[in-house]
Amino acid sequence: MSAxxxxxxxxxxxxxxxxxxxxxxxxxxxxxxxxxxxxxxxTTGCTxxxxxxxxxxxxxxxxxxxxxxxxxxxxxxxxxxxxxxxxTVALASDEEKTxxxxxxxxxxxxxxxxxxxxxxxxxxxIRKDGTIATIWQKVRVPGHAATVLEAVRNLAA
Numbered sequence: 203m204s205a206x207x208x209x210x211x212x213x214x215x216x217x218x219x220x221x222x223x224x225x226x227x228x229x230x231x232x233x234x235x236x237x238x239x240x241x242x243x244x245t246t247g248c249t250x251x252x253x254x255x256x257x258x259x260x261x262x263x264x265x266x267x268x269x270x271x272x273x274x275x276x277x278x279x280x281x282x283x284x285x286x287x288x289x290t291v292a293l294a295s296d297e298e299k300t301x302x303x304x305x306x307x308x309x310x311x312x313x314x315x316x317x318x319x320x321x322x323x324x325x326x327x328i329r330k331d332g333t334i335a336t337i338w339q340k341v342r343v344p345g346h347a348a349t350v351l352e353a354v355r356n357l358a359a
Contacts, residue, residue, distance in 0.1 A: 205306020208337060212237070212328045213304040217272070217294040220280040225270065225294045227328070234267040234335075234357055235328040236350055239307045241321040243275045243283035243293075247343050251323070252283070254347035256290045267354045268292070273321060274299055327353050 206212060212227060212235075219225035227235065238255065240248040255262075255269050262269055272294040275283070280293040294301075302308040302321060311320045323343075327336040327350065336353050338346065 206304075206326075206334055208334050210334055211332055212326060212334050213301065214332075215294070215296075215301040215304070217296055217301060218277040219295065220277060220284050220293040222277070225292055227270075227332070230268045230270075231332065232330050234265075234330050234354055236262065236267055236269045236325065236354065237305075237328060238269070238271050238323075238325040238341075238350075239302065239305065239321050240271060240273050240323055242273060243279050244286065247323070248273070249283075249287060251341070251343045251346065252289050252291060252293075253287060254343070255350075256288070258347050258351050259290045261351055262354060265351070265354045270294055272296055272301065274302065325350055327357065329357065 214227045216224050216226040240251055242248055269291045271291050274296055277295040280295055296302050299308050307322050307324045309322045311318055323341040325338040325341055326334055329335045335357055
């Protein structure tokens with residue numbers, strides 16, 4: 203399965219989420235969605251990224267956009283992560299990795315001489331019609347949330 207590109211329809215999903223229940227991309231039909239994929243709860247980069255999106259959550263909401271983070275961690279792990287860091291972003295759990303694969307972010311990675319499968323930190327900006335406006339791959343966390351916010355504002359303009 204090839205990863206979706208700019209202009210293509212974002213793959214829908216229905217997954218367990220923090221706080222119980224399920225979350226679907228279609229829940230946000232008619233509004234832009236920032237969908238950020240990250241490797242693991244409570245690691246340095248993933249915590250910083252989630253805190254950065256939380257810090258700007260009101261500004262994303264003012265621009266009409268929803269924010270959803272996704273990793274292969276369980277919903278219970280997401281609950282602990284949110285509570286520990288007082289996060290306000292929705293977190294979806296893809297333990298089966300089907301959505302991660304559909305978006306092309308479950309990839310072979312290399313670190314310290316070993317090869318393994320993992321999430322490549324990637325963010326998708328999805329237009330209100332469900333098509334992909336922008337993709338940030340191999341995200342560097344510092345300043346990323348602000349860059350995405352600017353893209354959301356430009357999308358609305």
